Amino acid sequence: MDRFPLQQKTRTDLEIDLLLEAIFRLSGFDFRQYNRSSISRRISNRMRIDNIPTISRVLEKVIHENGFLERLLNDFSINVTEMFRNPSFFYAFRHEVIPYLRDYPEIRIWHAGCATGEEVFSMAILLQEEGLMDKAVIYATDMNEQVLEKAKKGVFPINKMQAYTKNYMLAGGHHAFSEYYKIDYQYAY
Template sequence: MNNNRPKDHNELEEIEINLLLEGIFRYYGFDFRNYTFPFLNRRIWNRMREEKIASISGLQEKIFHDPFVMNRLLDDFSINVTEMFRDPSFFLSFRKKIVPFLRDSPYIRIWHAGCSTGEEVYSMAILLHEEGLYEKTRIYATDMNESVLRVGKEGKFPLHKMQLYTKNYLASGGKKAFSEYYKVQNENASFHSFLTKNVVFAQHNLVTDRSFNEFHVIICRNVMIYFDKVLQNRVYNLLHESLGLSGILGLGSKEGIKFTSIADDYEEVDTFEKLYRRIQ
């Protein structure tokens, strides 16, 4: 039996990627080892093209000796596809089905996990403001990537996106003129500071960090789809630990807890919009 047979290209590529991810975890502390392979493969090859590096092993050497390359790869791995009132029907359902439940609470803690550049955080702040709940709410907006958190704190978004965001806002049940919430500065829309006075932006890695509070609402949308089943279960358990009894969990349209280890601990509030209430 020949144990020295050459590896085919795909097998070698997978070995190189696994070594790269293990090295990143050991040296930088970021754990991408259970992200889905197609997602990682696309992002790694994109970074290699940008850096003009011919092999994955060459990229590994580069990131260990140039932290700026690591930062760029971290940006590649960050999930930054977002917009204000993304999937307006989710926010409309939240307004109609969750807000009445929250009115009786003396205070409200909300965690936006994997908040990216913060558009959904501002969306939630606007919704709660219009429903008279914002003053008693503290929103924790977290992401593993500090650079996207800085964008969120600044609250400036490209002006050309406001047409789409206005359309989303109105479809989500918005009650005012969306333009009341920002002022125009050159090519940007700068959102009013009162929308972040009750927001804490902080770095938190869903993969490696632990629970840090107990929440009435956790929003973690369009994040799990990039994780394999092992990591999904781990993160679902983290969110479960962080959610109080009768708390609300909001997921993305392509996500769900049906086949997870914590499925029996929840009841569906809105099946289509993936809103759940913890019952045990």
């Protein structure tokens, strides 16, 4: 007879709690209050990719294996972005927020979790069109160094530009979107 009966779900929750605590203590990134099902899916995916049998083994690798923590954090990073994503937000920002910003001597905007930077570039275009870019500073950060490197380059697949143009127009863009980038055979930059 088992003196300490513990359901498998409870064991899994305990393993995840310990893993997230270790991630926080080792990296400073706090996922302890994140949606548990989303985190569980990302952990399970890493376990499948690396053929790791238990979350406790994931924890062991986080603590002892160089580079593993960074790979797992990259798995947690959500890199969903596109130019003028959610055009209604940019439209509302242009018409409802910009009039207030005109009175400020300086504007600072922080894009936390900027991924590959499409929304940051979108904000810069919007501010330029509204005549505010000269007094604006835009900060763009992300926990995933790989996507930040892509954002710094400002290079985007050309096959996405048609959708980005549609978003730009729906966001109330003032010019031909193609004025804001150059192209080669594969990329817009």
